[in-house]
Amino acid sequence: MTPWEAVAIFAAGVGAGGINAVVGSGSLITFPTMVAVGLPPIVANVSNNIGLVPGSLTGALGYRAELKGQRERLLRLGTGSVVGSLIGGVLLLFLPASTFNVIVPILIGLACVLVVLQPKLNGWLNAWREHAHPHGGPWLWLGVFAAGVYGGYFGAAQGVLLIGLLGIFLDDDLQRVNAAKNVLSLLVNATAAVLFIMIAEVDWIAVLLVAAGATIGGFLGARVGRRLPAPVLRGFIVCVGVAAIIKLVYG
Template sequence: MNWAEIALLFAAGVAGGLTGSVAGLASVATYPALLAVGLPPVAANVTNTVALVGNAVGSIIGSRPELRGQGPFLLRAVPVAALGGAIGGVLLLSTPAEGFEKLVPLLIGFSAVAIVWPRPARPTLPGEAPARSRGVLLLLGGAVLLIAIYGGYFGAAAGVLLLALLLRAGTASLANANAAKNVMLGASNGVAAIIFIVMAPVHWSSVIPLAIGCVLGSRLGPVVVRHAPAAPIRWVIGVAGLALAIKLAFDPY
């Protein structure tokens, strides 16, 4: 690997870290960069998952104020996300991806619309996570499991799915939902990454510059969400998610 390819991966990591921590669209920048430096699709996918663990590190550090008050919910959600990541990682290594990938554009497109669709206001204190009924928590847990399986299996825009889910489930604000999304996605990616490290062809010389860039970029993302107006960010995420859905739908043709 030459210095130009290292620089490309580092820059893609910074871009992916920023967009991933804000919108859950890290793979839009990082996965194509891995293909551009010559990795085959499966190796690019598993290498991408390992490198994106850096996103969790930077974004969680940057999201500490928004995570206050979300501990009880995350203690339930993180093990579910980790289990989903493990299932998804095993599925990727043992089954063909074509059928599942055909469903991806529909999932991403639905999530993009859900992010910008108005939801009823819930009066909560700043930084406070709203109370959820047992039924809502069970449904939320099932949805988190399915998204985490998808995240471990394919991964592109899994953060968009999680962010849309948390916003529709009544998380207090975009910043709070984004912080919780980063923790759960980190758990899912982390477990899948461990499986890939043990069982899959991880390209370590690509992981290092990509992961360093991801840590730096993802550290800035929560700051952007904290200080920028929520409505424009939602629309940017929604439009970007819809564009990704359209691109993935037409890629096979």
Template sequence: MTGLEHLAVLGAGLGAGIMTSTVGVASLLSFPVLLAVGLPPVVANASNTVGLTPGAITGSIGYRAELREHPVVTATIIGTCALGAVGGAVLLLALPPGVFEAVVPWLILGTCLLVGAQPRISAWLRKTAAEAPDERTRLSPATTFFSTLVGVYGGYFGAGSGVMMMAVLGFGSNLDFRIMNALKTLAILASNLVASVIFIVVAELDWTVVLLLAAGSVVGGYVGARVGRRLDPRLLRSLIVVVGVSAAVSMLL
């Protein structure tokens, strides 16, 4: 890679770290950049997961106060997403690379739709939480099952898994919105961390990319948890959708 490409990957890590703690669609920003600098899709995906894990760690640290409020739910999210991520990572490595290359453009487009709909989803979640007569602080079996599916998706690809987890928690609990946002970041961490261990052991990685993404995402994850909410979410969301759709269309063509 050239010097400019190194800077692009570093910047993608910084932006993706902020996205992890705010919008929850980090890979839609970083994954297309890795494709643009010439990485094969499966190598890019595995390297992206490993490189963004530090950002999810610092983002979760930034939300530590919220995560302490409901320890049982926090433990459930960690367990289900970690377990699901094992299945997702195994699927990525066991299936032929052509399967991932064929599926990922549609996953990206689907995630872009989720990002576009996120303001309505978030408004609905806030309204539901405000109108709920009581607060469900334990996850039902159905909610736990869907949380595990989010973990599977996170281990396989992951773009938009944070938005998916917000929807799962919104339908399955009456937790405060800020708590759900913290749990969303923790879910990304659990999936990424488990998948990263598997990828480090058995997958092909581009370690230069991993280190650049990690350096950027460490800063971005903590910044996102602290000040990311002050950024204009419409600008961030528009950028993500444009980048994601462009990447998906280029892969389809």
């Protein structure tokens, strides 16, 4: 890895940590960057997942005020995130690499669509909240479980999925929903990271670069991320995602 490639991965980590704290699509920056500098897609995905854990932690801590009173809810939903993440991680490691190469461009495309539609999703959430179950109910647990499988396998835009699910099924403020999203995303990433460290091939230099950047980015994202122009941020994420699809499909 050249010095400029290392700088690119570190900078991608900073951006991903900040975006994950606010939107939840940071892997659309770090994963394509790792692939662009020459890492095999599965190694890039595994290393990216491990590296983003510190950023997920600082992002969750940055929302600790909004987490007050959500302990029971997060303990219940967290089991779905952990179990789903384990299943997704196992699928990633044991399905053929060719399957990953086919599925991931589709998942990135889905993630880009979700990022673009997020404002519309927020409008739908406002309409649903008055009918929400006070504790989310079993359908929310199943949705969080499915998002955990997705996150353990790939993970880009899992935060957008979680915000949509939590906002629909919970009668709560959107900032508190976002805080809960950060904790559940942390559980998914950390669970998959433990699995990957034990049995997967990892590029530890890339992990350290992403981790250092994401730690800074997660802190900054929780502090100032809400001030970023949302259309500009979404446009940048979609451009990176489209570039990743082109790289993966046409190599």
